[in-house]
Amino acid sequence: MMKTILLVPTEIGVGLTSACLGLIYALECQGIKAGFLKPFSQELQPEADRTTALYRHLFKHETVEPISYAALTERLKNDENDELLEDAVRLHREISKHHDVIIVEGVLPNGRDPYATELNATLAKALDAKVIIVSNADINNAAKTAAKVDNQLRFFGGATCERTAGVLFMRTKGLPEDSAQIPVTLDPNLRLISDTNRFVSAIQTTHPMIGKDCMPVIGLVPFSNTLSVPRMSDLAAHISAEWINQGEAKQRRVLHSSLIASNIEHEMHKFVAGELIISGSDRVDVLLASSLASSNGIPLAGLVLTEHQAPSTQALEFCQTAIKNGLPILHTKLSTFDTAQQLLNLSNEIPVDDTERAEQVTRFVASHINADWLTQLISDAHKPRLSPSAFRHELVQKSIAAKKRIVLPEGDEPRTIQAAAICQSRGIAHCILLAKPEAVVEVAKARGIELPHDLEILDPDLIRENYVEKMVDLRKGKLNELQARDQLQDTVVLGTMMLALDQVDGLVSGAVHTTANTVRPAFQLIKTAPDYSLVSSVFFMLLPDEVYVYGDCAINPDPDAEQLAEIAIQSADSAKAFGIDPRIAMISYSTGTSGAGADVEKVAKATEIAKQRRPDLLIDGPLQYDAASVESVGQSKAPGSPVAGRANVFIFPDLNTGNTTYKAVQRSANVVSVGPMLQGLNKPVNDLSRGALVDDIVFTIALTAIQAEQQAAQ
Incomplete structure (x- = not known):
């Protein structure tokens, strides 16, 4: 049976788009291919709808374009409500041909469109949809939060109505700081169960039905500064700026910003990864300091120069290394103070072309939604299949359960370090980096990677000698101590020896090595499994x-x-x-x-x-x-x-x-x-593409951990 779920916001700014996309991803992780419908656009410009475009990119599914804002207002002005709803039903039927579950984005009740709440109520009836109320929340003000939800519920028959399915709290403030700062590359279970239970108890002192079985709280999604960060490319139009150098403006994100007003020697601590430096354009010392930081491998978010004229050609010539490294540089005629104020008012909405942020936010929201609630809601429409999202989700969950030790011979390679940090912090695997510890720390510092305290880093020079005699024994008659010592200079060989001696459970390499470099030591030292004749x-x-x-x-x-x-x-x-x-x-x-x-x-x-x-x-x-x-x-x-x-x-x-x-x-x-x-080896060794992304390495580490668990169970 096909099901429709309508998400209705209590007000503008609750993160409705993120809620819709996160719910779709959560359904994908349950093996359900969910369709998406936004019946009515509220965008003034007659261009492709933002949420619809993000859905197409993230989930690779087709959908329909919403009814334009001009057509919507024209219909309502002419009192053609029935015709308008018929148009919405037609769009819904187009999508229902291909999906068992459809997520529908409701209309935002902004100051410009006073009809929004009533239109959402009639839309729910027209589509025979279950309704989820989406609201922001303040842990320290449960009564005010509940009142906003209750105001919306009245339009749908109240909390006990069969049509209402639950409430999703977005951008929740007042939670512990660490819950909002979790890096989001994957999708482990991040649900804040104890926080949710305490908040529901507080809500029920004034609104006892919210949180009951008839109106469950299906998720408590923390506000996350790390997921609300714009790219440098998003700033230019907002502060009326022109590019001096666009560079990597679409890749670099503004984690925080600093005004440089005093003597540069007192401001050097501000030149860190992800920092937006704002200064008057006459401050050539700031321009040069930014260039030097970039040349030293510190990926600043960018530089905004204010007032006066753009810096001279002569000054820019001293910054060519930073420019070649992709440092984005903007110039605006606004004052430094006005620039900072304008940036404070930058919208939290995800731009339609910021697909990286959209993916991260989608997974973050999905990880906080109660999976048991989802299963119960769509149980009669649930047709299990292993979707890509479900595959990734299961991959992470199984690797977390396996608790395996994975050695990474390319221990000072930046992508490998970041992947190891992610895996270690999420419990995907216990990672061992083979590298000089000081080299790892230097790369991490330059790239803004936070190394978990329990991430293991082994200096190859300090352990290599331990494996010489054992390697000679393993390859008896094929090499002597001198040859073994020479081969162990290669960290892939060293890591393979650790695996052969059961000191680790698996090995992942190939970010900078060829397939042959990764596989050859495994053939020589690990060999094929008893049931197989080949790898x-x-x-x-x-x-x-x-x-x-x-x-x-x-x-x-x-x-x-x-x-x-x-x-x-x-x-x-x-x-x-x-x-x-x-x-x-x-x-x-x-x-x-x-x-x-x-x-x-x-x-x-x-x-x-x-x-x-x-x-x-x-x-x-x-x-x-x-x-x-x-x-x-x-x-x-x-x-x-x-x-x-x-x-x-x-x-x-x-x-x-x-x-x-x-x-x-x-x-x-x-x-x-x-x-x-x-496959076919005695112990798991896996190769990477040399063009592998951080996520690719994380997934390969997870694969390797699961392989190790499977082999241990045999």
Whole structure:
């Protein structure tokens, strides 16, 4: 049964867009593909709606454009309310063709549109929607917070009405500082259960129905300074400024700002990562200090020069290194004081092109929503599937539960340091960085990375000698002490020895090393698992609606039929380990007996071997890719196949096909790929792309931790 949930704000500025997107993400983590509808736009400019555009980007789902503000006001002016609601129902029906649950963004009750609350009430009836009240909250003023919610509830039949589903408190102030400052790259369970219970108890002294089963508090989302920060590119128009150097203005965020008024020697402590420096344009010393800080690796948010004229060409020539490093520099004719005042009034709304912030806010909100409440609300519409969001969510949760030690040989690489800090602070894994501690601290300081107190950093020079004799024993007859000592200069080899001796549970490398550098020591020291004769790899392809497994796309150039069958079995077991019920397609240029040739025969033979070895698996082949993945094509080309048209594990006949296909899908369809994850080794070792993002490294660490847990359980 299709369900519709309407989010209704108590006032402007409650974070309605963030609430809608966060709820959709939370549903995705429950395996539910939620649609989004904003029936009515309140934007004066006739351009693409902001929330709608963010939804399309974040979730890769299509939706409809809202009824324009001009059309909305025209209908209301002509007393065409029924026609207006019919238009809203039409848009709703368009989306309901493709979704089981639809999240609807209500109308904001701003001073300009007095009809908002009444329109929300009639919209709920027209769409037969459950209603969630969205309000900001003050922990220290429960009565005032509850009164705002109660004022809205009256328009929907009160807290006991069947239509009302709950209340979501956004931008909650008065919580402990640390709850609002949590870094948000992933989505672990951040729910503030004890804070929520205390706040509900306080509310119920004046409004006893709020917080009961009929009107539950479904989430308490803290106000977060770290998620309310603009980019440098968002400032220019707001302070009537022109660019001297735009640089990395779309990447750098203003964590805090400082006015530089006194002698520069008393202001040097302000030149830190994320700082916006504001000063008069005649202060050449400030310009030079900002340039020096940037040249020393301190990523300032940017520099705003006020009043007077822009700095001279001669002054800017001394700043070329900082300019090349991307330091954004603005000039405004406003005074320094007026500039600071204008920036204080900058809107908290997420700009339509700030997708990084939108992703972080979405995950942050989702992590504070009660998952049990969600399951109960949509239980009769719940059709479990492993969506990309659910895959990422499960990945984090399973790795947290595993509590594994993962060694990172590239310990002084900036992305690796940041990923390790995230994993350590979230409990995703206990990370060990192999690097000089002072080098790690220096990189962290320059990049504004806060190193957790329990993050382990091991100096390779201090531990290397411990492994020489043991490495000679492991590779008896193949190298002597001198050769072992030389090879252990490579931190990947050193980390692999730690894994071989069970001092760590897994290894992740490849941010600066090649695949061969990462894999070769594992082949020599870890070796293959007893049940397998080879090592292969899989990628988890996070398509918009489902997660596919691709194997082998990284290791074996031209496997024979026996090896291909083993790759299929390894990949099926990997899929199961990560919550995917495998339906395995053995890919070829021919479906069934439609084509002939040695390559087709190899795939056919591999399919039979795999079926004999693992009769418990759903496996079929040879299948062309379209026959494996498209239901209508599968029914036509391979009628009766248990896999055709619904495969989720794709086994490619050789590395040329596999690697080309995964990269074509990844780049052409803008699909996130997690991997390669190596399979078949005695202990987990995983390779990174040298272009890996911080999130990619975090997810790979989580994968490795889960692999270690799976192997320990066998």
